[in-house]
Amino acid sequence: MSDKEKKVSLRETVSLYLRMLRLMLKKSRKMVLSVIFSTLFDAGFVYVPIWLSARIISALSDHAPVPEIRFLVILTLSVTAAGTFAGIALRRLKRVYYDEGTYLETIRIWQEKLLSADFSVADDPKTQALLSELRQYTNGGGYGFIRSLESFVKMLRAFVTMLGGIVLTVSLFRSRVPEGSALRFLNHPLSALSVILLFAAFAVVSQTITGWAEKYWYENADEHSAANRLFGHFLYLGISSPAEADLRLYKQIAFSNRFASDKTSTFCSQGPFAMKARGRVGISLAAAAALSVLLSGLIAAYVGLKALGGAFGIGLVTQYAAAAVKLFSGLAEGGGIIGESRANAWFLKKNFEFLDLPNPMYQGSLTIEKRRDRNYEIEFRNVSFRYPGSDAYALRNVNFSFRIGKRLAIVGENGSGKTTFIKLLARLYDPTEGEILLNGIDIRKYDYREYLSVFSVVFQDFCLPAFRLGETVGSGSGYDRKRVLDALKKAGFSERLSELPNGLDTFITKEYDASGVEFSGGESQKIAIARSVYRDAPFMILDEPTAALDPKAEAEVYSKFDDIAGDRTTVFISHRLSSCRFCDEIAVFSDGKVVQQGPHEALLRDTEGPYAKLWNAQAQWYV
Ligand code: ADP
Numbered sequence: 001m002s003d004k005e006k007k008v009s010l011r012e013t014v015s016l017y018l019r020m021l022r023l024m025l026k027k028s029r030k031m032v033l034s035v036i037f038s039t040l041f042d043a044g045f046v047y048v049p050i051w052l053s054a055r056i057i058s059a060l061s062d063h064a065p066v067p068e069i070r071f072l073v074i075l076t077l078s079v080t081a082a083g084t085f086a087g088i089a090l091r092r093l094k095r096v097y098y099d100e101g102t103y104l105e106t107i108r109i110w111q112e113k114l115l116s117a118d119f120s121v122a123d124d125p126k127t128q129a130l131l132s133e134l135r136q137y138t139n140g141g142g143y144g145f146i147r148s149l150e151s152f153v154k155m156l157r158a159f160v161t162m163l164g165g166i167v168l169t170v171s172l173f174r175s176r177v178p179e180g181s182a183l184r185f186l187n188h189p190l191s192a193l194s195v196i197l198l199f200a201a202f203a204v205v206s207q208t209i210t211g212w213a214e215k216y217w218y219e220n221a222d223e224h225s226a227a228n229r230l231f232g233h234f235l236y237l238g239i240s241s242p243a244e245a246d247l248r249l250y251k252q253i254a255f256s257n258r259f260a261s262d263k264t265s266t267f268c269s270q271g272p273f274a275m276k277a278r279g280r281v282g283i284s285l286a287a288a289a290a291l292s293v294l295l296s297g298l299i300a301a302y303v304g305l306k307a308l309g310g311a312f313g314i315g316l317v318t319q320y321a322a323a324a325v326k327l328f329s330g331l332a333e334g335g336g337i338i339g340e341s342r343a344n345a346w347f348l349k350k351n352f353e354f355l356d357l358p359n360p361m362y363q364g365s366l367t368i369e370k371r372r373d374r375n376y377e378i379e380f381r382n383v384s385f386r387y388p389g390s391d392a393y394a395l396r397n398v399n400f401s402f403r404i405g406k407r408l409a410i411v412g413e414n415g416s417g418k419t420t421f422i423k424l425l426a427r428l429y430d431p432t433e434g435e436i437l438l439n440g441i442d443i444r445k446y447d448y449r450e451y452l453s454v455f456s457v458v459f460q461d462f463c464l465p466a467f468r469l470g471e472t473v474g475s476g477s478g479y480d481r482k483r484v485l486d487a488l489k490k491a492g493f494s495e496r497l498s499e500l501p502n503g504l505d506t507f508i509t510k511e512y513d514a515s516g517v518e519f520s521g522g523e524s525q526k527i528a529i530a531r532s533v534y535r536d537a538p539f540m541i542l543d544e545p546t547a548a549l550d551p552k553a554e555a556e557v558y559s560k561f562d563d564i565a566g567d568r569t570t571v572f573i574s575h576r577l578s579s580c581r582f583c584d585e586i587a588v589f590s591d592g593k594v595v596q597q598g599p600h601e602a603l604l605r606d607t608e609g610p611y612a613k614l615w616n617a618q619a620q621w622y623v
Pocket of ligand 1: 387388390393394412413414415416417418419420421
């Protein structure tokens with residue numbers, strides 16, 4: 001992405017930032033308010049001890065009465081102590097809610113968007129590519145929500161710092177050197193003006209060179225993020241247990257470590273970032289720091305001369321000198337922040353591009369009649385489907401109706417359209433042509449969540465989160481224990497359950513809890529089946545449900561199939577024909593079409609038919 005394309009106008013920057021703030025406040029008020037309060041307090045409070053100490057020094061030099069001095073000292077000490085404590089407390093809140101929160105909220109924002117997006121949008125490679133880009137930018141350097149909130153906070157800090165600085169230095173220019181003094185030229189408006197102009201010029205120059213150095217990070221965000229990803233991948237590879245055996249066997253540790261051991265790789269001592277830190281970036285930042293020291297000297301000279309001329313006493317010297325230095329830092333930071341915010345706006349824009357992806361699917365509102373007899377009838381009427389962006393039909397003129405309470409098997413070679421058929425049935429996609437009807441009504445007209453409640457699906461690549469076994473099967477902490485046990489029994493898991501010391505409270509995997517159990521592929525599949533039994537939906541869909549089971553366990557699942565399916569209409573996808581025999585009906589898919597349909601025996605009788613051919617092809621492995 002060229003830098004030109006990354007430019008965002010000032011107006012758009014402001015509107016993007018306002019939208020970001022609204023979103024962040026909506027996500028977590030505590031996160032935003034904790035950082036605002038802590039920053040404002042820190043920026044404003046620094047001036048309090050400056051002002052109070054000046055009062056003490058003035059009182060001392062004016063030979064004020066001891067009780068007055070004592071009072072000032074006690075006041076300064078107690079206010080400074082109270083303010084320090086308040087600052088610490090606020091910073092602690094900021095650490096809890098803001099420092100820990102921004103990354104988490106960013107992930108949550110993406111997650112909510114992805115989960116509420118139409119499946120076709122979420123599954124679209126373009127969406128996935130955009131999200132992966134956002135993740136890289138965020139992980140690489142917080143570009144996006146994290147940095148923009150930070151910029152906003154810096155802006156507030158600069159504003160308060162400038163305001164405090166101005167309040168405490170205004171009288172510096174107003175106070176006059178007595179007429180008799182040789183330094184009375186300092187009273188001339190030009191002298192004050194030249195100091196102010198010098199001050200402003202220094203601030204602009206300092207801001208420009210800091211901005212120059214900072215801009216470097218934004219310009220190189222692509223390289224930085226990409227390198228961060230590679231670095232993370234290869235570095236963690238060496239400590240990820242699934243890779244351990246392969247890395248040892250093929251002696252790939254050194255290879256995977258080369259990113260960390262090669263000095264010239266991106267983040268190492270001879271890498272491009274280090275070189276630039278020593279070059280342009282380092283020199284710019286050093287120059288900005290030098291300018292700030294130089295200016296402090298000039299200000300001290302101006303303040304000192306005015307005091308020498310008799311314009312004010314020693315107490316105010318410390319106040320003016322300290323406040324002017326702060327004011328300068330506020331000015332320099334405030335100036336730099338505009339450039340930084342604009343650079344970051346492009347990343348914000350990308351994030352909103354993702355959040356604004358439209359959901360094109362029609363959302364119906366019809367409710368689904370809750371039938372105790374589970375008498376739901378589904379019909380595919382002349383359905384054809386092409387995946388978005390694809391010219392080829394994945395399904396072609398499919399006509400099909402489910403007989404209630406029956407077991408249907410869908411068989412066919414890889415790529416014949418079986419999974420696509422299920423995706424349309426679960427309305428993850430809408431047909432390109434034709435319609436799917438539930439009890440005579442187009443499924444698009446139903447409320448989507450209600451429509452989904454008709455199905456329980458065990459996907460081939462199911463996912464079991466690292467929760468407790470009972471919570472996983474019962475989909476939540478308030479599950480019905482008896483029904484969970486029953487579902488596990490139906491799925492053939494009872495024996496294994498009786499061996500688990502923590503029973504239903506056993507954690508799945510060790511990721512969440514060290515006492516957790518790493519279940520085998522077959523055991524996990526049984527748990528996934530139990531979860532779908534517990535859901536008790538009238539339609540049950542099992543996608544290759546026994547793929548991970550050994551032949552004995554597979555036979556066990558089939559023998560329990562009537563228990564598992566109960567009176568539900570069941571759809572069973574498999575490319576292992578032997579596992580479909582017990583189904584009432586078998587539909588054979590080929591090239592996106594249903595080419596044969598009927599019970600096993602009838603299909604076999606057509607010896608030249610596709611089913612018989614597939615059957616014989618598979619049978620020869622067992623002869
Ligand atoms: P099966 O489940 O029988 O193996 P699928 O339903 O997965 O077959 O695939 C049917 C056809 O659709 C195949 O040609 C496959 O390449 C294509 N296909 C599957 N998923 C997608 C997708 N997300 N985008 C584009 N084409 C796809």
